[in-house]
Amino acid sequence: MEHYHMNLTLKIWRQKNSNAKGNFETYKVSNISSEMSFLELFDVLNEQLIAEGKEPIAFDHDCREGICGACSMYINGEAHGPWSKNTTCQLHMRAFKDGDTIVVEPWRSQAFPVLKDLVVDRSAFDRIIQAGGYISVNTGNAVDANAIPIDKKDADDAFMAAACIGCGACVATCPNGSAMLFVGAKISQLALLPQGEPERETRALNMIAQMDKEGFGNCTNVYACEAECPKGISVANIARMNREYLSAGLNADTK
Amino acid sequence: MGLTGFFLITFLIVHCLINSMIFFNDGGETFNHWAHFMGSNLIIRTMEIGLFAFLLLHIFQGLMLWSQNRSARPVRYAVNRPEKNSKWYSRSMGLLGTLILLFLILHLYHFWVPSRMGGIGSIHELEPASLSTYSGQEVHNLYNEMLMVFRENLWVVIVYVLGVFSLFWHLLHGFQSAFQTFGLNHKRYTPLIKGLGVAYSTIICIAFASMPVAMYMNWVS
Structure with a gap:
């Protein structure tokens, strides 16, 4: 598949701690490579946020090769995003098109309380x-x-x-x-x-x-x-x- | 849920077989004979109590599941695409069950109440036409009751067909689900069970739906 770049709108769940009431924040990212993984998109966004003096988004990740089970994002209404038999870290940006809006939420479960942003206590x-x-x-x-x-x-x-x-x-x-x-x-x-x-x-x-x-x-x-x-x-x-x-x-x- | 479901699935087979006797087109003689048997045999009447108990238990278990499962996710997803991973009717068993229950209340009022309590001052006492003679013994003319309910009552027929339609989707999930609950999941037998479930749901529901329609359209008399 051909390599391309895209501009995206991200709606991401932000929540200070388990007691706080969370809400969606909208972010714009540009020039995202189709070869990036979904977590690399978050790395790019977090660097952007740090440069702007804002709090980076907390998310779980570890091996980034689809075997540890740490990453846990509910992307556009699906666990680990649109690809089947795939973890969030192995989801690549070629799953999306230029101009897409992507909504990212933490796992929603009584037994998995949100600790911060997209991190839940499992x-x-x-x-x-x-x-x-x-x-x-x-x-x-x-x-x-x-x-x-x-x-x-x-x-x-x-x-x-x-x-x-x-x-x-x-x-x-x-x-x-x-x-x-x-x-x-x-x-x-x-x-x-x-x-x-x-x-x-x-x-x-x-x-x-x-x-x-x-x-x-x-x-x-x-x-x-x-x-x-x-x-x-x-x-x-x-x-x-x-x-x-x-x-x-x-x-x-x-x- | 699975155990009570199995019982109700078995009940529907008997119910459907006996009701299908209206299609003998013999003025309901065979049907009335067996309906009388179902209403007078001591073993069947005892099982009827069990049937109501299991039905209530099924409803109670359903409500328990609904409330527990609701509290398992207090914050819901802003964006969710369940259609990507599961069947709508599997996710809507509570709704389908409620529709079936509403239909069932009307259904019991139409047939069960008059046929079981007719002797103690309900519509049958006032309706001498609903008594006929068969093999030397008095039986309720339940067939005539069916004719009275369905003939010229288009809205009743529509409600019945919709009720059976809800039942179809409910069974389509419920049949195979009951086997899974009891741990019966096997490479060789599960596809068979699923196929059987589709066949069962389709046949039972087409048979049931055709009864009020046939009476309304004067296909049986």
Whole structure:
């Protein structure tokens, strides 16, 4: 595709802190290269703001190669913008045309309070992982790799689930603000493997209890999460989570 | 939601099969016979209580979901493009359900109330034409009741067709969704379930919608 430059109007959510009432601010940027990434657009805009003596826009970013799950922008009404199976950092400006207006908002969720501008607090995900997203291993020397035989299909499915980068686009996109794709992926990647067996049942019960406690919504199988997930995590993982929860619930001797 | 949904899906099959007997075009004899069976058999009458309980539970669960899911996003998006990632009817189950409920109130008033409570001073006592004789036993002429409701009442027919139309979209999401809720998602079976859901919703709803239309158009008599 041919390289081109564009002038853009940006409407960006600005919010001082979690208690402040935020609002949209409009900014003009010019001479933006079609080869830039979306976060580089923000770097350019922030340099412009600093030069003008204004407060730069706070946004989350880390690896900038689509694997860390830090970037989290709701761009023109879609999590991570218009490209599918793509993170904000890997969204390139060739997705836009000269003269476009781009609206950027933070993830909107009760469980992800806005900390500043486009940065939200996703520690609710960390607490869900802490509730059961781990396995027990013996201490001592590390076991040889591939010492435990695992069916190829299970290994593949576990790997697909483990591709989740925990960015929160599923929650941001879900009309119900549900985190079930994230939790489904995290439960699945361990439930499919022998290493996950010891805590299999308590994991399902505890992670789901924590998910509910954090104030996420409920899944109504709209499947918007799967469509917007940058890693293409399948809703089959939600079904697996439902199975795990059902059987764990039936086996549990308390409650 | 899934469990009560499954139950209601099963109920609709029975309801639709019995109602389709009006198309035998025998003056409603077969239909009245089975309608009488449904209204007098002890097991069916017990299941009817279960049906109402499950319907109320389905509505209650729906309201719970609606309120919890609303509070999960207190600040809404200024710009949102849900049409890029999901079906409108999947996102509108609450609205479709409300439309179905409104239709259902009218529907129960038209048929369930007179046929179940007719003996205790409702329109049937005043309407001797709604009693007929079949195989030596008195049965409600529910068929005649259908004729009275639909024939020459264009607005009733329109409301019924719209009600069934809402039901179609509701089932289109609900059928496959119930399986997913119970964890049934499989590379081989899920496409089958989805296809079955489309076929089920289409057949059930065309059959239901054709009943008031057929009566209005004098296709059955």
